[in-house]
């Protein structure tokens with residue numbers, strides 16, 4: 001199976017599904033059977049943060065393109081808070097996965113994660129989440145530029161959309177930073193179209209759900225794939241190959 005870096009290379013959007021550790025072997029089998037492009041391992045959802053446990057569960061996904069995330073509580077995750085411990089966890093995870101996702105706001109963790117990822121030739125998604133609102137355009141631009149300066153291979157912006165103006169602001173951001181690999185998501189019902197429409201405009205990964213843990217406005221995996229197949233001939237061709 002191709003690595004995440006190889007999958008990203010042709011610019012055709014990828015569909016991710018997020019998993020915890022309740023059934024890692026079963027989830028890895030589902031990823032293979034259904035042709036999920038990226039397994040996001042939400043380590044902050046795991047039952048234990050002991051690095052030996054985390055590495056063991058992540059290894060169940062070996063051979064599948066993986067993106068590991070240890071999301072802080074301040075950006076919608078469950079990580080309880082010790083930043084030195086979080087950095088050690090990312091360092092233990094990095095050899096096992098294709099990429100990691102870390103928040104731009106995680107100033108105590110981010111430089112260490114970027115350095116460790118560089119030394120192992122892994123990708124870093126530098127992300128920003130706002131579950132309340134979509135910030136103004138100048139703030140969004142500042143976040144993208146900050147993430148890029150911090151060493152992001154991909155910049156991810158996921159903010160709550162309250163109506164068409166927010167969706168327009170997020171699509172303008174995606175187009176403005178066309179030369180940077182971006183993942184842009186408008187969360188919530190008003191943003192749901194962005195999960196299909198933004199990949200058509202260049203957003204590199206869209207997140208979908210199989211079963212539990214759907215994020216606000218996420219569509220089921222099968223529906224996301226069907227809509228992208230309908231509207232992106234390149235995506236349909238890749239799925240058919």
Ligand SMILES: O=C1C[C@@](O)(C(=O)O)C[C@@H](O)[C@@H]1O
Nearest residue numbers: 018069158185187207215218
């Ligand atoms: O940041 C993202 C995007 C997301 O929040 C979403 O809205 O699809 C889902 C998360 O699992 C992922 O880490």
